[in-house]
Amino acid sequence: METFISYPFTKWRFEGYQYKSDLIDFDGEPLLVHYQYGNRHAIYYWVEGDENNNRWLCFEVTVKQLYDYVHRKLTLFQLIKNKEPETFYTVDIDRKLNYSNFQFLPGYDIPQKYFPDVESYFLEDKPDYLQEIFNTIDTDYYLEILNDDHSMALEIIPNNSILPSNTRYNGTVSLGNGAQFLQKIDDSYKGYVGVEFYNNFSKDFQDDKSLSKTITKIILSSEPRILNTHKNGSFQITVGYDTVLKQEKMKGEYFDFRNTLPEKYKSEILSLSLNLNNKDVITDITKKYNDAARKKIFDPLIKIINSPEYNLSLINRDTNESKKYPKINYQNRKKLVPPIQKEPLPEQLEAIFATVTMEVTANTKLESLSKKDLKQGNLFIDYSNQIQREIQKIENDNYIIWLHKPVTYTLRINGTLREVIFEPLNINVSAGSNNNALEKFVDEFISCVELNYISETPKSAEIKSYFDTIIEEIEEKAPDIS
Amino acid sequence: MPQTFRNIVENNIKKIAFGGYLFIAFLCHPYLMEAGKAEPKKVVPKFKYEADHKAHAPVDCPPNEASSLKRTAFRYVNNPITTDNFKTYIQLGWNPKATDPAHKICKACGLSMYSTKDKAYKKYRGNPNKSNVKYTHIAEGVIESTDGIYAKPRSDGHFTLHEFEGVTLINKFKVVAELK
Numbered sequence: 001m002e003t004f005i006s007y008p009f010t011k012w013r014f015e016g017y018q019y020k021s022d023l024i025d026f027d028g029e030p031l032l033v034h035y036q037y038g039n040r041h042a043i044y045y046w047v048e049g050d051e052n053n054n055r056w057l058c059f060e061v062t063v064k065q066l067y068d069y070v071h072r073k074l075t076l077f078q079l080i081k082n083k084e085p086e087t088f089y090t091v092d093i094d095r096k097l098n099y100s101n102f103q104f105l106p107g108y109d110i111p112q113k114y115f116p117d118v119e120s121y122f123l124e125d126k127p128d129y130l131q132e133i134f135n136t137i138d139t140d141y142y143l144e145i146l147n148d149d150h151s152m153a154l155e156i157i158p159n160n161s162i163l164p165s166n167t168r169y170n171g172t173v174s175l176g177n178g179a180q181f182l183q184k185i186d187d188s189y190k191g192y193v194g195v196e197f198y199n200n201f202s203k204d205f206q207d208d209k210s211l212s213k214t215i216t217k218i219i220l221s222s223e224p225r226i227l228n229t230h231k232n233g234s235f236q237i238t239v240g241y242d243t244v245l246k247q248e249k250m251k252g253e254y255f256d257f258r259n260t261l262p263e264k265y266k267s268e269i270l271s272l273s274l275n276l277n278n279k280d281v282i283t284d285i286t287k288k289y290n291d292a293a294r295k296k297i298f299d300p301l302i303k304i305i306n307s308p309e310y311n312l313s314l315i316n317r318d319t320n321e322s323k324k325y326p327k328i329n330y331q332n333r334k335k336l337v338p339p340i341q342k343e344p345l346p347e348q349l350e351a352i353f354a355t356v357t358m359e360v361t362a363n364t365k366l367e368s369l370s371k372k373d374l375k376q377g378n379l380f381i382d383y384s385n386q387i388q389r390e391i392q393k394i395e396n397d398n399y400i401i402w403l404h405k406p407v408t409y410t411l412r413i414n415g416t417l418r419e420v421i422f423e424p425l426n427i428n429v430s431a432g433s434n435n436n437a438l439e440k441f442v443d444e445f446i447s448c449v450e451l452n453y454i455s456e457t458p459k460s461a462e463i464k465s466y467f468d469t470i471i472e473e474i475e476e477k478a479p480d481i482s
Numbered sequence: 483m484p485q486t487f488r489n490i491v492e493n494n495i496k497k498i499a500f501g502g503y504l505f506i507a508f509l510c511h512p513y514l515m516e517a518g519k520a521e522p523k524k525v526v527p528k529f530k531y532e533a534d535h536k537a538h539a540p541v542d543c544p545p546n547e548a549s550s551l552k553r554t555a556f557r558y559v560n561n562p563i564t565t566d567n568f569k570t571y572i573q574l575g576w577n578p579k580a581t582d583p584a585h586k587i588c589k590a591c592g593l594s595m596y597s598t599k600d601k602a603y604k605k606y607r608g609n610p611n612k613s614n615v616k617y618t619h620i621a622e623g624v625i626e627s628t629d630g631i632y633a634k635p636r637s638d639g640h641f642t643l644h645e646f647e648g649v650t651l652i653n654k655f656k657v658v659a660e661l662k
Contacts, residue, residue: 019582028594029579076610116610123608
């Protein structure tokens, strides 16, 4: 056994700590063991042994240190090295689990032989119980983790050379410009998340509705976070992206994919955008992203790059080196973000239905939506001459018919007419307006119920059995005696 | 005097009774077998290191869920393979590493194996201090059901083989990869 400068003591430092698990074992034997006492954590690391005893180097770790080690942000070597100013403990344990020879030693005096390999990353599967311990870290160290993970720094500096001298508020950025800058970064990143998700997973979805719902969920959970803002007068921000918090009801595959996007956005969009006047870069971008995708990702970015009032720079967070985005000339801008051509609509259609999918808050009222909201929040618009609607309650002056589950009818525009089609009952009614067509449909439906379901002598046994399967209850309305 | 049928029966009653007993036993044999009354006694093989189990290991060693099935297995060895490479830690006189009663010494009475070469290699790569590893290679071999028993491999591929008495595995394993 190694001899080293240490100080004996009589009571074991980690007495009362409970064994949690073997973080690493090799050939069936533990090498790194986790102990816990309340919210305190200790690591026992096997360093050497002889025929009588095994020696363990033991030290306390914070939840954050444990998190970083288990998530491979730190090697065991770094974990121990970083703790050199602290105190470590050694204990000799025999096969009957007798603890003896307690020593404490400063981290700087740990024998070289006891240090793990430099590349000693944690390669085991993370034990499930650790997630519960790490749940506290998600809130306690959230900012720190996001800073470490994929954060990026951007800066806007007032462009005094362009502005006329009477509007040079020397060295300062207006709050409005700062707000616009933040909004555009947010727009560009969210656009990127939506486009990438669509490109990778749209085939998994059977219908546009569930795809759009999932994209909205992914985008909302990907909202960039401000980690830091500083720089006198000018505006420098560090932007982070959540890769930590559990996303309930999000498929693991999507969660993992979402977490790869910040790094890709940094390299494939922000770094690439430093050369948006380069012909080859433009060709690559136009090959990779279609017009609509470029509009979502690059348009907001170009707007802040080309702002006449400030210059945008990307800061390397390791070296603090700043790279200024050159302004993009008109021709290149047109190539990158051409105006999106609206699809020509068939001439015979005087009106169409537009289904708008947009992001709103849960308590947004439809009547409060403005033109601006529609412009900013809209994700998808589907145009069609017909839509399908669900109905679960059918009501006229005499009856309310409750159905077990919604049935679907089609509302179609046919020239100046509006048609309602309900295939199960072979109903096809038309009128000059949507409301009139719907009223006719309801009347038709209810008269069919009267003839085939309420009547003691149904006209059609087939329709009756259909009503048996869909009708839950019929409420008869009291006659209006007023 | 000619013997009547009655006389014959009376004179040979013991023989007839014995014959009847044999006849009934013959007819009932399959049912008795089925009921387990005539099942041959199961022979439980002895473990190679039974004395070690008794001296060092907990009561449930080898674990109750262990079974004997033929499978491919991988083990850390040296090149060339030595007889020591197929001895348990207890047999080698090594002091099994343990910090807590949770570390049952049972594993040290058996041979550590891995379910795949990749898992064995990954485990080696995850060892934080490779200079302490006494092995240099990974060997592959096939364990027969007559060789011993083992519990289902863990997710990291590790399982412990408890050999039956008289089993020698060294010749069944061949070096397939180097630990580097």
